[in-house]
Amino acid sequence: MRPVEISGKRLGLREVTTADVDALHAVYGDPAATEHLPFDPRTREEVEEIVAEALDAAGAAPRRLYVLAVTETESGEVIGVARLHIEADHPHSAEIGLGLRPDHWGRGIGTDLIRLLLTFGFRHLRLHRIWGARSPANTAAQLAMLVAGMVEEGRIRHHVRARGAWRDSVVHSALEDEWEGHRDD
Numbered sequence: 667m668r669p670v671e672i673s674g675k676r677l678g679l680r681e682v683t684t685a686d687v688d689a690l691h692a693v694y695g696d697p698a699a700t701e702h703l704p705f706d707p708r709t710r711e712e713v714e715e716i717v718a719e720a721l722d723a724a725g726a727a728p729r730r731l732y733v734l735a736v737t738e739t740e741s742g743e744v745i746g747v748a749r750l751h752i753e754a755d756h757p758h759s760a761e762i763g764l765g766l767r768p769d770h771w772g773r774g775i776g777t778d779l780i781r782l783l784l785t786f787g788f789r790h791l792r793l794h795r796i797w798g799a800r801s802p803a804n805t806a807a808q809l810a811m812l813v814a815g816m817v818e819e820g821r822i823r824h825h826v827r828a829r830g831a832w833r834d835s836v837v838h839s840a841l842e843d844e845w846e847g848h849r850d851d
């Protein structure tokens with residue numbers, strides 16, 4: 667399996683390595699970045715485990731999980747993390763997740779990142795459907811997904827358990843045949 671390496675105008679996506687643990691911890695361990703995610707801020711050790719699992723998953727055949735470092739094209743610095751998980755029973759469909767370091771929020775990078783993930787999923791992996799679930803309160807994720815062309819398709823009630831309570835999710839999706847108009851190249 668060829669390692670993933672994709673570059674857009676401002677951002678790139680590449681396989682995570684053990685050298686990325688601190689950069690990923692700056693997202694997964696940050697209280698603001700995890701506020702709307704269904705888990706508490708991760709410890710560095712937990713992030714080490716996530717990276718180890720990602721490396722295992724990268725070697726699986728067929729490969730279902732992609733955990734990718736989000737890099738700034740100009741500097742190569744890792745500023746976030748993205749996941750794409752192909753459904754075992756529906757291999758035409760994958761769920762995406764993403765997080766950026768808070769000091770990079772609010773400049774359109776989240777929207778660019780979603781566009782890049784859609785390009786990766788539709789063009790490179792030949793998927794048909796790509797979806798993401800967000801907290802109803804996560805306005806930044808809502809707007810980024812909408813602007814990138816991911817249609818809001820409905821609400822899953824009590825989808826996740828977060829901080830001791832049930833939480834609904836709002837699902838967005840993009841379909842391969844609708845995506846052409848939103849491509850970023």
Ligand SMILES: CC(C)(COP(=O)(O)OP(=O)(O)OC[C@H]1O[C@@H](n2cnc3c(N)ncnc32)[C@H](O)[C@@H]1OP(=O)(O)O)[C@@H](O)C(=O)NCCC(=O)NCCS
Nearest residue numbers: 699765766771772773774775776777800805806807809810
């Ligand atoms: C979600 C996330 C990736 C968005 O990244 P970002 O780079 O800040 O997003 P963008 O700059 O592309 O902004 C997207 C839109 O949201 C708006 N926005 C950004 N932050 C906002 C906020 N806190 N409240 C309301 N709107 C906000 C922007 O104005 C923009 O709208 P516009 O295109 O109409 O101007 C980022 O906030 C993040 O990493 N959050 C933590 C992890 C997370 O929640 N991941 C998503 C899980 S589904």
